[in-house]
Amino acid sequence: MNFSDETIVVQNKVEIVNCLPEIGKQAVVNEIIAGLKDSPKHISPKYFYDETGSRLFEEITKLDEYYPTRTEKAILSSLWDKLALEFDALNIVELGSGDASKIRLLIEQIPKYLLPQITYIPIDISIDALEWAAQELTLEFPEMDIQGFAADFLFDLSMIPKEKKRLFCFLGSTIGNFNPDEARRFLQMLGQEMQSGDFLLLGMDMVKNVDLIEKAYNDAQGVTDQFNKNILHVVNRLVGADFRHEYFDHLAFYNRNKNRIEMHLRARKEMVVHLKATGETIRLNSGETIHTENSHKFTPNDIAKFGQWAGLQTKAVFNDRKGYFSLAYYEKGN
DSSP, X not given: OOOSSXXXXXXXXXXXXXXXXHHOHHHHHHHHHXXXXXXXXXXOGGGGOSHHHHHHHHHHHTSTTOHHHHHHHHHHTTOHHHHXXXXXXXXXXXXXXXXXXXXXXXHTTSOGGGGGGEEEEEEESOHHHHXXXXXXXXXXXXXXXXXXXXXXXXXXOTTSOOSSXXXXXXXXXXXXXXXXXXXXXXXXXXXXXXXXXXXXXEEEEBOOOHHHHXXXXXXXXXXXXXXXXXXXXXXXXXHOBOOOGGGEEEEEEEETTTTEEEEEEEXXXXXXXXXXXXXXXXXXXXXXXXXXXXXXXXXXXXXXXXXXXXXXXXXXXXXOTTSSEEEEEEEOOX
């Protein structure tokens, strides 16, 4: 995460604005330390994605056990015509864009003569990910403008240009990382930001066989184990902590009562962790966990409910043949 003075990076038809200084590093420090001092302890999953975490997650998406990414990509790869967008001038806004590999599948289907009228607007907390993805997309789609924002979209969406009609894309079932209250607040904020004629494409991992779900987060190669523990290295850098990843075990299980995978880091021993940012210490007991991620799984009722929360009309729902994953398509009415 880059908290240096606000910068604009311009290369060819690419512009990336760093909004993170507006959030400020102190706010990040405060959020992390508050989570570590809470009971039970927790760290937001958005801190998974430093350079190492992003690379590890890319490896996860290629694992045999991890069905969500390949299933969603299969749906996206033949979706553009089904969206039936009736306008040429368009902003495609991707929240939590990462490596932009999913949106690429959608853009590939757009007739080439329309690309000069389209602006892709990726929003991600990692400016490195934005720059890398923008360079790749510019090589593939040189006719298209890219205007990225390094920002935490959970706090503010007001930086998104409003001059054109917009297709908002929130993919990867990232909505599943939120608890129900957080999801409601976020969707209400998003719905308020959207204007009449805007659309939302929302990816959701669906409720299915529990063994299949649990294997996706406990892969045989241990990549998810490394990914989960890497968040401690990120926290160490951001708040000056001295966590030792080897003192923790990766723990992921399905909570049937809440229809979600929970990921935790479980302490192997009693320990004291120092937080240089504040001069404080926190204690962990042997067996105590730090909750690092939820991944909720959804039902058709959730699809309708999310639309209601955001004040949007459900236009269509696109699924794979097995019903593992859904892309819900909503529209903001008058």
